Amino acid sequence: MPELPDVEGFRRVAAEHVIGRRVTSVRVHDASVVQGVSARRFRELLRGRHVGQPRRHGKWLLLPTSGSAAGEGDGLPCLMVHFGMTGMLLWCSVDADPHQHDRVVLVFTDGELRYRDMRKLKGMVLARSEVDVEAVLGELGPDAGQVSRADLRDRLTRTRRQLKSALMDQSRIAGLGNLTVDETLWRARLHPQRTTKELDESQWKSLYRAMRFVLRESSAAGLVPDRPSWLTGHRDDADGRCPRCSTTLRHQQIGGRTTVWCPHCQSRPQG
DNA sequence: ATGTCTGTTTCCTA
């Protein structure tokens, strides 16, 4: 699931329920998702602290904490969460049924924040300092929702990779995933195997505007919507057709990921 | 039962 829009949805869940609230207790049901510190230390460091303004960079969600509700300066540690392929963040009542894949739970007085993840492909890091935070985020490019058109172009033209792979590369642009990239390329009418080197000015504009549109709409929904008018609404159809021209969609592994595009709308690479 | 698939990332090889 989780690409930028999904994580943005999780950020809103956290913002709605736990800003300024005190963590009354922490449950670690599966210590293997907690990186760097022991489960015990993890609990000690978070219990009693107050949650600050949740942030997101790419696919990472950051929950800063402070010693009091007022947030008086001691702004660390910061809980950094990555959702891998199947992770999610849920706000539940304290007596909600336990779930097999709830790995870590932050308990508050009026409810609890559950990190649920079936496949434990990633996990969470408890950053103890700004240096810790930067060690994680420093690997990433600018957030896809914040990057300027000029910066996007600059970063993508530094590679000779095909568009699909380049856009998926978190160290170039952070936040795009398999669905958002396919949707963006379809809207920009660009073939996923084209090279960034061959794009002209108008194509860069299209790409950027398509990306902005996809991220804005998807973030509002908290997921890439599978609406009929979107490519994503047809990628799992047995005989998926392009919502624009009804051509049968093409499926192929590109850069190791299932890629869907319209062979009519998205013209092939040169040569 | 076995193999294949999956909205992620990382590590290794050629």
Added chain:
DNA sequence: GTAGGAAACAGACA
């Protein structure tokens, strides 16, 4: 620098 494969993990599905 780049592509491809496998692996981490835990399923669902044919």
